[in-house]
Amino acid sequence: MTDPIAxxxxxxxxxxxxxxxxxxxxxxxxxxxxxxDAASFAALAEEARTEITATxxxxxxxxxxxxxxxxxIAARIQVVPEAEAASALAxxxxxxxxxxxxxxxxxxxxxxxxxxxxxxxxLASTTSTILVDDLSPALARPGQFLNAHWLNPAFLVPLVxxxxxxxxxxxxxxQLSALxxxxxKVPVTCAASPGYMIPRIQQVAMNEAARMVExxxxxxxxxxxAIRYGFSFRFSVLGLLEFIDWGGGxxxxxxxxxxxxxxxNDRYAAPExxxxxxxxxxIGLKTRQGFLNYADMDVDAYREDRLRALAGRLAAEGLxxxxxx
Numbered sequence: 001m002t003d004p005i006a007x008x009x010x011x012x013x014x015x016x017x018x019x020x021x022x023x024x025x026x027x028x029x030x031x032x033x034x035x036x037d038a039a040s041f042a043a044l045a046e047e048a049r050t051e052i053t054a055t056x057x058x059x060x061x062x063x064x065x066x067x068x069x070x071x072x073i074a075a076r077i078q079v080v081p082e083a084e085a086a087s088a089l090a091x092x093x094x095x096x097x098x099x100x101x102x103x104x105x106x107x108x109x110x111x112x113x114x115x116x117x118x119x120x121x122x123l124a125s126t127t128s129t130i131l132v133d134d135l136s137p138a139l140a141r142p143g144q145f146l147n148a149h150w151l152n153p154a155f156l157v158p159l160v161x162x163x164x165x166x167x168x169x170x171x172x173x174x175q176l177s178a179l180x181x182x183x184x185k186v187p188v189t190c191a192a193s194p195g196y197m198i199p200r201i202q203q204v205a206m207n208e209a210a211r212m213v214e215x216x217x218x219x220x221x222x223x224x225x226a227i228r229y230g231f232s233f234r235f236s237v238l239g240l241l242e243f244i245d246w247g248g249g250x251x252x253x254x255x256x257x258x259x260x261x262x263x264x265n266d267r268y269a270a271p272e273x274x275x276x277x278x279x280x281x282x283i284g285l286k287t288r289q290g291f292l293n294y295a296d297m298d299v300d301a302y303r304e305d306r307l308r309a310l311a312g313r314l315a316a317e318g319l320x321x322x323x324x325x
Contacts, residue, residue: 002026003093003179008033008113010048010079013098013126016154019055022076023065023155024183029088031080033099033109045079052077055155089116094179096148097125106130107138114139122176124148128199131192132165142167148176149196158186161196201240205231229317237309241291245284249277249291 005021007014010032018028032044053074060067080088089095095117099109106125114123123145125135136142147163160180164173173189180187190197209227213220234243244252256270277283277290284290285299294302314320 004029004088004091006031006088006092006095007098008089008095008109009098010044011098013150013152013154014096015048015052015055016152017096017098017126017150018077019052019059019073019155020183020185022073023056023059026076026183028077029080029092030077031082031085031088033082033085033113035082041081045081048079049074049077059155085113086116089113090118092117092121094122094124094176097123101127101129103130103134106135110135110145111138111140114141114145120144122146122172124176126150128196129194131194132163132168133192136165136167143169144172146173146176147192147196148180149199151198158184159198160185160187161198162187162189163192163196164189165192229319233313233317234310236313237306244274245290245292245294247284248286249274249283253278 002025005018005026006029007018008031010030014030018030021028030048032041036044053070056070056073057067059065060070065073078088095113097106097110097113099106106127110123110125117123119141121144123139123141125132125145125147126149127135127147128149130147132145132147135147136145139145142165146165146168147161149161149163151157151159151161162173162177162180164170177187177189188197194200195203209223212218212223217223218226238246253270253274256268256274260266260268281287282289282291285294285303288294288297288299311320
């Protein structure tokens with residue numbers, strides 16, 4: 001029997017997480033944690049069920065499973081009114097809070113939910129901006145609490161960023177990580193730091209793209225092509241740090257030095273870790289040490305594997321043209 005899961009809040013994030021766990025065989029309570037009259041709740045519940053069914057049907061059209069399974073998967077998700085939340089929370093092994101990004105609102109919801117949960121159940125906020133230790137003071141059992149940041153759409157993106165707080169018990173993080181791996185997700189753990197990993201990186205990238213349009217560097221259309229067929233194309237296969245190692249940290253250092261001077265802005269300067277790696281001879285594949293360790297790797301085979309994956313991306317984009325003979 002798979003563990004019951006509860007999603008606190010019946011909005012877009014809660015629905016996405018509910019689909020993920022229902023798809024993996026878990027019974028899920030999608031809890032509307034607001035007091036509403038019967039008619040308002042009925043309308044919300046119908047909207048949620050309609051969206052969940054439509055999403056599952058779309059996933060089946062993607063070839064992820066047989067369309068005939070949609071009713072069975074959808075039936076594992078129960079939309080629960082606030083008046084029945086106590087029972088759903090008491091039986092849940094893990095509760096994911098998905099309230100709006102308002103600290104006071106989240107603290108109130110988390111504290112109320114914790115009081116209805118089993119003592120050994122895990123409580124996780126899905127916040128994308130608020131630090132775990134800014135929320136945990138509201139709780140009586142902070143050792144059972146951490147942040148679990150899902151990336152939209154949750155039913156497709158595999159990554160989940162786990163951010164334990166100062167009081168989070170290590171076994172709680174390990175337990176949630178194992179649960180997520182068991183349903184096909186890729187959990188990563190990061191310190192309690194503003195922006196986690198992905199939001200922090202993408203904020204810089206998105207703002208820089210908008211700034212380039214603002215400055216007239218390129219049209220929005222050409223910039224989007226550059227991102228899709230260059231930036232995103234390569235980074236769909238290679239990680240950012242891995243790519244530094246491919247080109248060489250020394251190359252990044254000197255390119256960054258030029259760019260920061262040419263654009264008269266220190267935001268383009270390389271961080272100190274790049275210089276330190278250079279001084280230690282850790283510049284990447286050339287020295288078999290960079291951000292990653294290539295010492296015991298067949299580098300030629302590794303390169304070919306990554307290039308093969310890029311060729312697959314080329315074919316997926318419909319850009320693999322035959323040679324002229």
